[in-house]
Amino acid sequence: MIALAVLALALVGGGMWYRFALWNASLREAIPEPVRQELQLLEAAPAENQARLRQIYGEYLYGDYFAPDVIREDMLIFAGLVSLALPLIVAGGVWVSLRLSRQLTAVALSAGEIAAGDFSSRAQLVPHTPPGLQNLATDFNHMAERLQRYDRELQESSAAIAHELRTPLTAAIGRLQGIIDGVFQAEPGQFDTVMRQLQQLTRLTDDLHLLSMAHIGKLALHLSEFPLEDLCRERIAWAAPSLEAAGMQVRLQVPGHLALLADRDRIGQLLSVLIDNALRYAATGKALVLRAEFAEGDAILLAEDRGPGFTQEHLDRVCERFWRAESSRSRHAGGSGLGLSIASAICVAHGGDLTALNRRDGGAQIRMRIPLRSPAA
Structure with a gap:
């Protein structure tokens, strides 16, 4: 957008400068030959000949610069140049906006799909977009990938936790029920078996607690x-x-x-x-x-x-x-x-x-x- 603005200013400013250059050249061509030669000599040392230069400029060149017809002509040319620059600005702005909006739309669509639970969604990288927007889409995709991995890990670990807890717990309950029903004798060996299952449960819960504290950055270190x-x-x-x-x-x-x-x-x-x-x-x-x-x-x-x-x-x-x-x-x-x-x-x-x-x-x-x-x- 800055480049478009600079280009539009260059078009209008350059056009007005070119118009002034043509107007100035035509005025100088109309100056009588002796005066033109004198003017060239005076302009070679302007600081020493300011009074005579003002006289020649006022009489032959710029005396009518602020005349109504000259001002009107300048305004018409300026309006014409602006009318040429406006379509350039509009077309360029629309083109840049479309490039920006396509990448932002891709990110927004993927964000909506992720919000709906589809963690496999990724934002498409639109070619020829500014590097900042491409970096945004890339970082968004990395975030989505991590969310998908966390979601998969959560689903898998939930089932695994249930299984890992159920196995020793079921074994311990079954052994105790057998002792209560008289199937197994209440002797130290049977209680040792139950204790090993309970110790396995303790180790598992301790490990899960460690991982949970580490995940939130609260794992205590001595x-x-x-x-x-x-x-x-x-x-x-x-x-x-x-x-x-x-x-x-x-x-x-x-x-x-x-x-x-x-x-x-x-x-x-x-x-x-x-x-x-x-x-x-x-x-x-x-x-x-x-x-x-x-x-x-x-x-x-x-x-x-x-x-x-x-x-x-x-x-x-x-x-x-x-x-x-x-x-x-x-x-x-x-x-x-x-x-x-x-x-x-x-x-x-x-x-x-x-x-x-x-x-x-x-x-x-x-x-x-x-x-x-x-x-x-």
Whole structure:
């Protein structure tokens, strides 16, 4: 629109200047030859010949400039130029408005479909629109994609939560009912079975509470400085019986001087998730490498296994709650499907992030970025 306005001003101003140039040239052509030659000499040094210049200008050139017929002619030419510029402004304005409105209309239509519950709707990118509007449509589509992912996760997790809660609860109720009916004897072994089911429920509700608090940014962190290597060795020792039973070797490559200012218990929980995840889904590889490195003020913790890895289309879903890929995240392997979701939430709460990759020589790599000095401090 600014360009149209400048173009219209240039058309009107240029036309009036051209009209004045023609008028001035015609007046100079009518000046007698001796006076014209004298005028050329005087205009070569105007500051020294102002009086004579005014006399010649008034007598031969501009004396009639404000005459009614001259003013009338100027106004007619000005009106003609404006009448030429107006269609240009209108046509250009309509063209620009259509370009703007098409992109805005596409966003509005998609917004209406999303408001009606169709989270798969996306705003079409209209070509040749201003970059700002294209960025608006792109950001809107990203927002819609996240809404669709959250909606899908909510639907899937609701069903999964019901199943995960019902299974141990049904088992515990059935065992207790059997004891009440005399089917099972009221002995410590039976109560231990019930207790294990109730503990499973407790772990699940604790995990869900952690994810809920992390989602709203309210996950409490108790910060302290500690060596990461010591914590890794501690968690590996905790899991030693399971690792030995699976025949899995854990190799630790963490610098001894690497210290984090973070919540030690939460980072320990993250490490336990990584070890448990490898035991459940990558035990066939018989190897797990935990290594850490520095990167611009962050600690990068890598967990690399030799298991089946992730299919390419599932890489962006590994941190969704209750998600399992059919081939490598079978429900029969155990677990609730919350492990990597919890690990990711702990990383985010510390100002970092978690991503999943496939290794070139086979297996999966879980990459966690944790600031050496947590923003929460």
